[in-house]
Ligand code: GH3
Ligand code: MG
Ligand code: MG
């Protein structure tokens with residue numbers, strides 16, 4: 241969540257939208273919508289941290305807006321507070337059933353509105369922090385394997401829809417067991433931290449991702465990149481790690497830390513659609529692993545595909 245949270249206020253009565261907006265002054269950046277249709281559009285564009293939603297509206301009503309947003313993973317943690325004139329049990333139950341976090345009754349009273357909004361913003365910040373921590377490796381601050389697998393699943397569905405190429409790199413520090421044996425685990429940790437930052441610095445497209453896949457192994461995901469492009473990125477990573485010149489007397493080359501990189505790619509074959517044997521995330525990862533094994537077997541500190 242950004243330092244200043246975004247709040248979306250939805251009501252088909254423009255006067256009420258303005259009034260509620262005034263009552264929320266200072267709690268965040270406020271966006272407005274005066275219909276369900278507009279609410280869905282603004283929510284999509286602005287990624288709000290909290291939504292105040294009128295239940296009764298013509299067209300798409302609040303219940304439907306809530307239900308539609310809650311079907312999407314990116315809105316799972318966004319609190320939706322219904323603002324409603326009727327406090328009958330069935331409609332409140334219906335609201336909770338479609339994912340409402342809370343109910344606020346009209347006429348809206350400022351102190352209670354602010355207290356409720358503040359409480360839900362605190363919970364949202366906590367949820368964001370937990371989600372971030374669950375997806376981040378504590379030592380290197382890179383995304384962890386869980387994040388990588390989730391990103392791979394998202395990119396995979398795009399590949400199947402749009403027939404864009406997708407590249408995976410497996411990057412493994414050479415002779416790292418000997419590094420720990422000679423320099424100790426603490427220096428080993430520092431080394432992994434430095435290599436991680438270096439790998440990340442090589443990537444320059446916003447959609448590219450490098451994660452700590454496990455131990456001294458990293459994995460990169462390069463959407464829209466073919467095998468040739470992936471091999472170029474892999475070479476840049478290899479060179480960048482060498483340029484760190486981290487001493488490793490038992491290393492694979494020249495007394496410095498190096499990595500080996502395996503590259504695999506999925507690309508549609510022109511006129512034939514997909515190469516069926518390679519069409520799964522498991523086989524994509526498996527082929528990157530096999531390429532990495534090849535790079536190791538050929539002497540390490542190199543790229544193989
Ligand atoms: P290769 O060149 O074939 O990759 O050899 P290697 O020694 O790098 O491979 P191996 O899999 O035998 O050893 C990996 C080592 O990485 C062993 C393990 O102790 C070390 N390692 C894994 N995670 C960490 C970590 O978080 N910190 C430190 N210091 N060492 C780690
Ligand atoms: Mg209304
Ligand atoms: Mg290794």
Ligand code: MG
Pocket residue numbers: 412413455456457
């Ligand atoms: Mg390894």
